[in-house]
Amino acid sequence: MLLSPQAERNWESLCSVLEDVLEDQSHRQLFALELGSGTGQHVIRFAQKMPFVTWQPSDIEEASRESIKAYIAATHIQTVLQPVHLDASEPWEKWAGLSKNSCDIIIAINLLQYSSFKTAQGVINGAGKILKPNGLFITYGVYAVNGIITPSRNEQLDAEIRKLNPEWGLPDIDVLRQHAFGNGLRLERMVEMEDYYKCLIFRKL
Ligand SMILES: C[S@@+](CC[C@H](N)C(=O)[O-])C[C@H]1O[C@@H](n2cnc3c(N)ncnc32)[C@H](O)[C@@H]1O
Numbered sequence: 001m002l003l004s005p006q007a008e009r010n011w012e013s014l015c016s017v018l019e020d021v022l023e024d025q026s027h028r029q030l031f032a033l034e035l036g037s038g039t040g041q042h043v044i045r046f047a048q049k050m051p052f053v054t055w056q057p058s059d060i061e062e063a064s065r066e067s068i069k070a071y072i073a074a075t076h077i078q079t080v081l082q083p084v085h086l087d088a089s090e091p092w093e094k095w096a097g098l099s100k101n102s103c104d105i106i107i108a109i110n111l112l113q114y115s116s117f118k119t120a121q122g123v124i125n126g127a128g129k130i131l132k133p134n135g136l137f138i139t140y141g142v143y144a145v146n147g148i149i150t151p152s153r154n155e156q157l158d159a160e161i162r163k164l165n166p167e168w169g170l171p172d173i174d175v176l177r178q179h180a181f182g183n184g185l186r187l188e189r190m191v192e193m194e195d196y197y198k199c200l201i202f203r204k205l
Contacts, residue, residue: 002063011042029054032055035088035108036108040064092122092130101131112139112141113169113171127183131185136203141197141198173187176200
């Protein structure tokens with residue numbers, strides 16, 4: 001079981017946002033896809049707090065999928081499916097056999113920052129296809145706002161991420177918003193979280 005200290009710190013505030021946006025739908029069973037699930041800490045906590053959602057974790061890395069499996073086994077959680085290999089930069093037709101209009105929620109935590117813009121575009125295109133009408137696409141992380149990154153420690157974070165891969169870096173909210181709109185997703189809410197992190201909540205029209 002991998003352990004991310006950041007996931008341990010932020011799962012609770014993320015859970016509150018999810019509970020808030022899903023409150024009016026908690027009377028029915030929902031289906032959520034998580035992209036780039038990483039260790040699996042988030043999906044397990046979300047499932048424990050929101051039993052009305054069936055969660056499909058996914059990651060491109062085998063080590064992450066093994067960690068998610070270990071969390072599922074250790075917690076005996078029934079509403080988290082076994083993780084699937086999903087490369088979010090691939091066209092949605094290759095997203096682990098998920099069909100059009102099959103998800104109520106797609107969530108990506110700290111994924112778009114560690115991805116090229118091409119991958120971010122792929123994620124948005126895929127969300128536009130795989131979400132049901134009225135479904136939610138939720139992303140969490142640090143972003144540039146109108147091309148500007150604040151405060152300076154986030155500029156540093158952007159530089160560190162770009163050192164890992166020059167194609168990665170903090171995406172600009174307005175660029176994401178425009179691309180999302182072109183794919184039938186409207187930016188409905190932006191929730192300010194700790195340390196300049198934000199949750200962007202898009203709804204499929
Ligand atoms: C920064 S980590 C975030 C992990 C987790 N969501 C969290 O916040 O703790 C980014 C994750 O995305 C995965 N990832 C990177 N590129 C991906 C891609 N193209 N498709 C799917 N997952 C990807 C990585 O393997 C990694 O687990």
